Amino acid sequence: MSIQLTKNTKTVTLNTGATIPQIGLGTWQAKHGNEAYDSVLAALKSGYRHIDTAAKYDNEVQVGKAIRDSGVPREEVFVTTKLWCTQQQEVSKALDESLERLGLDYVDAYLMHWPVCLRQDTIKDGNLMVIPILPSGKRDVNIDTWNFVKTWELMQDLPKDKVRSIGVSNFSINNIKDLLKSPGNTTVPVMNQVEMHPLLPQEELLQWCHSKGIYLEAYSPLGSTNAPILSEQEIIDIAKRNDVTPAQVVISWHVQRGYVVLPKSITPARIESNLFTFTLPQEDFETISKLSSIKGEMRNSKPDWDPFVPFI
Ligand code: A2P
Numbered sequence: 001m002s003i004q005l006t007k008n009t010k011t012v013t014l015n016t017g018a019t020i021p022q023i024g025l026g027t028w029q030a031k032h033g034n035e036a037y038d039s040v041l042a043a044l045k046s047g048y049r050h051i052d053t054a055a056k057y058d059n060e061v062q063v064g065k066a067i068r069d070s071g072v073p074r075e076e077v078f079v080t081t082k083l084w085c086t087q088q089q090e091v092s093k094a095l096d097e098s099l100e101r102l103g104l105d106y107v108d109a110y111l112m113h114w115p116v117c118l119r120q121d122t123i124k125d126g127n128l129m130v131i132p133i134l135p136s137g138k139r140d141v142n143i144d145t146w147n148f149v150k151t152w153e154l155m156q157d158l159p160k161d162k163v164r165s166i167g168v169s170n171f172s173i174n175n176i177k178d179l180l181k182s183p184g185n186t187t188v189p190v191m192n193q194v195e196m197h198p199l200l201p202q203e204e205l206l207q208w209c210h211s212k213g214i215y216l217e218a219y220s221p222l223g224s225t226n227a228p229i230l231s232e233q234e235i236i237d238i239a240k241r242n243d244v245t246p247a248q249v250v251i252s253w254h255v256q257r258g259y260v261v262l263p264k265s266i267t268p269a270r271i272e273s274n275l276f277t278f279t280l281p282q283e284d285f286e287t288i289s290k291l292s293s294i295k296g297e298m299r300n301s302k303p304d305w306d307p308f309v310p311f312i
Helices: 035-046 060-069 091-102 148-156 173-181 203-211 233-242 246-257 268-273 282-295
Strands: 011-013 019-021 050-052 078-083 109-112 166-169 191-195 215-219
Touching: 019 078, 035 050, 035 060, 035 268, 060 078, 060 091, 078 091, 091 148, 109 148, 109 191, 148 166, 148 173, 166 173, 173 203, 191 203, 203 215, 233 246, 233 282, 246 268, 246 282
Parallel strands: 050 078, 078 109, 109 166, 166 191, 191 215
Antiparallel strands: 011 019
16 A cells, blocks of 8 residues: 655644644855855745744854745744854844744744853954854853853743744753752743764754653754765665655654754755655654664764753
């Protein structure tokens, strides 16, 4: 029996009551020439209504212009951007700068990109979208006078007409527990965006976050640059057996696990086909779910934030 691919425009409901399309377009590394502009336009034309960017991606200008030029009403698109680490002590200013670059009045979600504050002291040219490096060669991480709980408290105070919701990214369970138990906490993060794919299934984080009403979002769902997950033999075999692409297999697996998934592509045909998912036969779903226990975990994004240790 052949399987049924359907255009997946399903939404899920966040702890704010807002809905978010379960598949969104990732835009990390889409910044050369018109890549981000063209891919966002292609995505909106294909039926995506969820675009994910970040100040650090250096593409907010293109992303915002594409949303505005697309003809899709603003209120129909869920737009997420992220606070870069160098601006954790000036959150309100950072948000205004992101909105200015995007050319939008508000974002649907504003995420703390990492639970790490970077100092601005070594930046000489005014470009804050960098990782400042000390003469010693180390990253200029500030854990002496600041922490992510203080940043979160500033985020909680952002005007609601400019940010519909606030959340986090690259946070561990312990990091979120620290936020929730801080005396100044008034807001449960709407989401936690983390690296997640068959070789990094994040099962414990997924269960824990969802039990707290914090939606998980998968970045690098295909394994990041050049989509290494798609070359796994098991994925190729499942794709062949079901007559779909390897990317559709992996994206369908994410969808079936029940969180938001953000495949990145700058290729219009891939952008379009990545929106089509199907229900994996149980056996195939389990094969993919077991991959990391057989092959070992793979984490692509693991910056050295010493002395801050992420993911624990
Ligand atoms: P490109 O952007 O050149 O189309 P991730 O979402 O895990 O970060 O993966 C991004 C990588 O996966 C990019 O190199 C992207 O290439 C590639 N990619 C995205 N969709 C597909 C697809 N359907 N088939 C093959 N590669 C894809």
